[in-house]
Amino acid sequence: MTIGFEIEDRVADIARRTTDFVRDVVIPEELACDGNVHTGPEPLRRRLQEAARAAGVFAPHVGAEWGGLGLDLCGQAVVFEAAGHSLLGPLALNCAAPDEGNMHLLEVIATGEQKQRHLRGLAAGEMRSCFAMTEPSPGAGSDPRALATTATRVDGGWRIDGRKWFISGAHGADFAICMARTSGSPGDAGGATMFLVDADNPGMKIVRNIDTLDQGLFGGHSEVVFDRCEVGDDAVLGEVNEGFRYAQVRLGPARMTHCMRWLGVARRAQDIALERAAERSAFGKPLAELGMVQQLLADSEIDIETSRAVLWRACWELDQGRSAAQHTSIAKTYVSEAVNRVVDRAVQVCGALGISRDAPLSRLYREVRPFRIYDGPSETHRWAIAKRAVRTAQERRAAR
Template sequence: MYLPSPSDRSRDLADRVERFVRDVVAPYEGDARCTPHGPTAELVDELRAQARAAGLMTPHILEDGSHLTQRETAAVLLRSGLSPLGPVAVNTMAPDEGNMFLIGKIGTPAQKQRFLAPLVAGTARSAFFMTEPASEGGAGSDPSMLQTTAVRDGADWVINGRKMFITGAEGASVGIVMARTGSGERAQSTMFLVDLPHPAVRTERVLDTIDSSMPGGHALVVIDHLRVPADQVLGAVDEGFIYAQVRLSPARLSHCMRWLGAATRAHEIATAYATRRKAFGKLLIDHEGVGFMLADNLIDLQQSALMIDWCAGVLDTGSQATVESSMAKVAVSDALFRVADRCVQVMGGSGVSRDSIVEQVFREVRAFRIYDGPTEVHKWSLAKKIKRDAMREVAA
């Protein structure tokens, strides 16, 4: 199940990435260095050394610094996702892929040299500090609830707050911190680039979560009087909410791309199992209950591919594609969860065993239905748009 490669360069890259992930990366899936909080730093470095030797480090960003189109990126990121370790190895993983995109879009030349270049080279990892503890009334799906504050102090800014579910904070060298600036009901937010580790940014604990593919896991972080120079403001002061949308729409779609690859691989494994395993005198696939599940998988995978390609095409027009990315995120995350769930069911006991990656794909895709906005929040946002459009029609 493959997205179309709209150019020769993306077709070549996608094919090379697929061969590398299948032949070199996939054998590491049973490595003891794959922990509940993601692959260890040692394993990340080992995988990236091999990707670098193969000329596949950060393949969606070209040598001149330009970026593949979103449709081209989709073809490449899908192939990287054929193993949960693939995006880690070739540096297309979250949150780094989205952070590189954002810094590349709005960073100053000095910021790009200092913070972006090591990320593109794959020698550093990053974290995006936005989500906050729900128990403290902090920002989650609603970023306007942001509690972390940034206050001017001379030429610097001083940041205080607590952040939750911060992917990759442990081991990151680059941080993008989103903090509230100003006061009042309509207070704005600002993004800050931060060198990590930093004594004012402390991991309270790394949370035990259902997923386990991202290095560093997901941390609860305390930010205590973090002093940041003014030249490390990312973009303009008070424009953080706008920049969050610049990052989040393509980042949502990138998740869809990568997990489509993972679900495709899970479907391959389940299909191989169903065409080898016999029960009640015939192959599993010859039982309608099994064969129909695999047929439904094929439909969901193809629909997901088409949804991704459509949204990527909209992004390539220069649109922020806020509505389209919400639609794609809902449709693809739900469809891929159905695929992963069926794969587990087809494989029975083998499907819940960690002897294959099917069990992990199931866990990862279940988490994806929440990350980057739960399905229900995106549907609520879409319903509000439907109402606005309808009321506008009535008024006209």
């Protein structure tokens, strides 16, 4: 098995242009709105994406057939990290959640007609989407098998009934990919189906936009009700009762793209801390010469480099067509916690400046904390990692 760390010239060039674009165009826009885009200011999104298209860095993850740059996950890891240097960088490149993950899912699973209707507009930035799976307790959350939303056969299609919440990007989305149970009961391992639901369907309603700690995801997080929501057979994404299997097509890579983007946030926080440590003096010395500050800076460098290594390994596994379930869980758990540590240390190094609005660290701090919950909390991933490790050990023992 050969794993290289060389970055292809084309990827490196896109990453360089992304870095320049984020610094010169995106960060000023982030500062102007304080990184708060939960209300979804559409003119801002359009303006940023037009600028990204002009800079040649738009849609790096989408196939060329759909107007993108066609990078694999290893290439995306480099470019998405550069985009993540600003909270609005992924939005500008049209590679922010949840649209980025939905584009990947549609590319892999959708029919030709569904791709023309939904993927083409999504990839071009002309449409927005959401992924409606999470439900209020006792419904689906960290345990997707608890899925309670149902889809029942009716003449000519299906009727969806259920309540979803914390649906990212639902406010202003053009369509939803809704997970609903078409067989079995909550707790069963199978029986889920994915449906494409247009936002103007009278049976789909946004109840409220949830006030959350983070404010940097375009459109925020919403509670959505499907009440006698009727769709045709052509709304089924993939095959009936295969929704949980298709979810893994989306969630594995989407966890890694989350890591890529947030790693860019960590790098920005560390750069701010390094600059502050070099310019600020205390007790007759620059902060950078004080041992405890040096430890904070060194530990953050270790966390960033280690995060990048485990992330690239998982991306390589996925690009090879392997399941990579263990490595994606390890990467998601480690990176989400490491990013939190890096930003926290940066705040500590910067002191009072770090918690003020004079520096962006307080804004970054509020954004990274939820990452330990998104795409599966750390505890759920640790449980899965341990189960797989024990199963592998038992299989080795049985083979002896």
